[in-house]
Amino acid sequence: MSRIGRKPIQIPDGVEVKLENNQILVKSQKGQLTYALPDGIGVNIDSKTLIITRRSDDNRQKALHGLARSLIANMITGVSQGFTRVLQIYGVGYRAQVSGDKIILNVGYSHPVEFKLPEGIKATVDEKQTTITLQGIDKQLLGQVAANIRAIRPPDAYKGKGIRFADEVLKLKPGKTGKK
Known part of the structure; x- marks a missing residue:
């Protein structure tokens, strides 16, 4: 078995x-x-x-x-008990706000990005506007919503700017070296 x-x-x-x-x-x-x-x-x-x-x-x-x-x-x-997923936003001027059932993200684009939360998922943002906490009872739906928010601005491989999971570890690439 x-x-x-x-x-x-x-x-x-x-x-x-x-x-x-x-x-x-x-x-x-x-x-x-x-x-x-x-x-x-x-x-x-x-x-x-x-x-x-x-x-x-x-x-x-x-x-x-x-x-x-x-x-x-x-x-x-x-x-x-419910499930919780935490997202961190890294980058100068990058921030998030919750407005009703929408998350408004300013993550380096020329316009703010609005993400509509599905029914059953609640979001809160800390006072620094850099940590998004998602809560819900459906684990699959919660994970999919978190992945969709992360896909709006995935972390950059060189500076690490973008949206990432709180427990995600990034290995940053080294930049170019100068000519000698």
Whole structure:
């Protein structure tokens, strides 16, 4: 069996898990998420644990077993604790502002760039306007939004100017050396 797929998932207090029509619904006060189970993957729900099972031992079923377990565990973590992603802005005059459901970025272009946040994602900017904190319950959507914001101005390879993840480490290239 899959090592990841056979691990039981603990259901914290305040989280409700339902199985209806081969779809899992995870709900709490922060929101709700749904996931359609792939063919051959089943779920056993006890009082406070969830166990993912599979019908056969072919390679596709083994891969989907671990994937389904990871996605369901991320859904439970998302609705109980939530996920956070932090972006840093480096560069002289580079800054960000939050205006309603939009992030307005001044990152070296001739115009400010407006990025509309999807429903379910909240953003805050610190007082220096150089750190963007994104929060949400859907891990996949949060990661995609963070990647889309980073793609507006990826970090430069020589000076490091641009938008990067807070835990991202850049290896800067050396510049040209002068003639002798």
